[in-house]
Amino acid sequence: MFDARLRPLIDKPLNAVARRLSGSGITPNIITGFGFVIGVLAAVALAFRLDHIALGLILLSRIMDGLDGAVARHAAPRSRHPGAKSQESDLGGYYDIVADFLFYSGIILAFAVGRPDHALMAAFLIFCFVGTGSSFLAYAIIAAKTGQNHEKQGKKSFYYLTGITEGSETIFVLVLICLYPEWFPQIAAVFGTLCLITTAGRVMQARRDFG
Template sequence: MLDASLRPLIDKPLNAIARALSGSGITPNMVTGFGFFLGLLAAASLAFKLDYAALVLILASRIMDGLDGAVARHTIPRSRHPGAKSQESDLGGYYDIVSDFLFYSGIILAFAIGRPEHALMAAFLIFCFVGTGSSFLAYAIIAAKQNRNHEQQGKKSFYYLTGITEGSETIFVLCLICVFPAWFPQIAAIFGGLCLMTTLGRVLQARRDFG
């Protein structure tokens, strides 16, 4: 819900960093991989109840997640893409979305490992993430088949369908559980409900657009 509004604020510093990195040999996929590695460290920290370390690592990981696209747009393309003006690629977009969804669910799984008394609500929240993720990606597949395009959240590798719970809201919730771990059941219940509402909204949108 907030991604499109926050994008103009985020893009300017990320583009500045990407321009500074141009010519350094750092590729977008390296940035994606490093961000995912930081996400794994964040998950491990949560599993050991190192909540504030996890918070810092989550934020760092998400900065890398935003930076990889900026680096792709500002980096000179490799020779195997002679007609390209940047290193933006479908493979890079694929890596990005796979690492994102593994990151989101992995953080919740790690929280449950460290606090097994919250495992049931963690399972519920991961279930809700599956709903938002599958409705998002299934819509993108059909939209690509029909040559639809949507770039309100910035230039993307595929159609970005909006909803109540998007990346910004999910990152906020992951940070929230690091700061207030005792409130996890309440946070999971509220955010999970919002995820289910997002899933329902996307299903209805798909019915209107593709029916």
Template sequence: MLDARLRRIIDPPLDSLGRRLARLGVSANSVTWTGFGIGVGAWALLALESYPAALALILLNRLADGLDGAVARHARLTDLGGYLDIVLDFLFYSGVVFFFAVGRPEQALPAAFLIFSFVGTGASFLAFAAVAAKRGITTAARGEKSIYYLGGLTEGTETIALFVAICLLPDLFPWFAWIFGALCWLTTAVRISMAMDTFKR
């Protein structure tokens, strides 16, 4: 819901840094993989219940996620780069919730519900993008992307806010999980409705 608005604020500095990295010969895929490696470190810290340190790595992971696209725009956009970006994002998101539950196994049920909800948003997002590509439907609402980015109530910005809240207030995780998961299912329902309206024509 907030991604398009946030883009207007974060894109200029990311674009400037991406341009510099591209000139130095840094590839977008190397930024993607580095960010994912940082995210794996966050998983380990979540499992150890080291929430402030985990939050720092989560935010660094998200910085890398925004930066890889900026590097690609100044070097070369590739299908592989777009693929890696989205696949590693979904793995990272689910991993944050899973490894939080590793550290607090008594929270396994709300964690499972949240990951289940991520499957709904992810599947509805990627399936729409696949059919949109087949039909030549494009959008630049969230910047220049390798695939069609369909909006919703729970996009990247809201998910980052969730992770920040989880790390700062871990005892409230069940509330966050149930509420955010419900919003994910609302997002999924809206996306399915949009797909039915768009693709039936």
């Protein structure tokens, strides 16, 4: 919901760093992999209830998640396709989305490992993540098939469908979980419900656009 509004603020510093990294040999896929490893370390920290360490690693991981795309747009092309103007690629977009979904669900799983008394609500939240993720990706597949494009959140490797619960909101929730772990059931209940509303909205959007 807030991604489109935050994108201009986020892009400026990311693009500045990306320009400095351009030509350094650091590829977008390297940054994606590094960010994913940091995310795994964040999950491990959360499993051991090192909440503030986990918070710092989560934020660093999400910075890497934004930086890989910025570097892809600024770095010299390595594509095998003639006429390529950047390092943006379908494979890079694939790596990015897989890493994102493993990261988000992994953080919630790690929280449940560290606090088994909250496992039921963690399972509910992961279930809700599956709803938003599947509705998002399924729409993207059909949109790509029909030649649709949407760049309000910036140039993407796939069709980016908006909703109530997007990346910014999810990161905010992960921050809340680290700062106030005792409130996890309430946070999970509210955000999970919003995820289900987002899923329902995307299903209705698909019905209007593809029906």
